[in-house]
Amino acid sequence: MLFKKILLAFDISDGSLKAAEYAIHISELETADLIFVHVLDDIKQGGVIGLRARYGDIDLVNTYLKVRKNKAIEWIQPIQKKATDKGIKTHIEVLLEEGNSKIGIITKYIKENNIDLVVIGSLGLSKFEQLMGSFASGIIRYSKCPVMVTR
Numbered sequence: 001m002l003f004k005k006i007l008l009a010f011d012i013s014d015g016s017l018k019a020a021e022y023a024i025h026i027s028e029l030e031t032a033d034l035i036f037v038h039v040l041d042d043i044k045q046g047g048v049i050g051l052r053a054r055y056g057d058i059d060l061v062n063t064y065l066k067v068r069k070n071k072a073i074e075w076i077q078p079i080q081k082k083a084t085d086k087g088i089k090t091h092i093e094v095l096l097e098e099g100n101s102k103i104g105i106i107t108k109y110i111k112e113n114n115i116d117l118v119v120i121g122s123l124g125l126s127k128f129e130q131l132m133g134s135f136a137s138g139i140i141r142y143s144k145c146p147v148m149v150t151r
Contacts, residue, residue: 003030003116009037009106012075015121019150020079023119033089038072039105042097069094103138110143118147
């Protein structure tokens with residue numbers, strides 16, 4: 001068994017759906033655990049919610065984060081079910097991007113949780129990231145384990 005823990009970094013996109021297929025397949029072949037990880041945007045960076053956060057409207061901020069977290073979990077649950085139906089042990093993590101980049105948060109998670117393989121889609125939600133491939137290339141650059149990028 002080459003991989004014991006596989007991480008799927010997902011962003012609620014078609015690219016993540018394709019990456020999930022590969023992650024499930026490899027997890028099944030390797031009898032590896034599959035961890036689904038999503039990072040919520042740091043809302044304090046701008047916009048109406050960010051402005052309200054700066055002025056202490058914590059209830060609004062917490063409600064917004066809860067809705068976003070629930071949306072991510074609802075999106076990944078059917079994919080998680082496909083994996084568990086194949087006997088794969090799974091876990092969902094929704095992390096908050098607080099003062100650090102998504103790349104930094106995921107690479108820290110990889111290191112702290114002894115992840116053996118990261119699977120990620122090459123095209124995410126952001127048009128800029130689609131053009132530059134910045135998220136996938138950042139994970140490749142800073143990850144301490146192999147990274148599989150799907151198209």
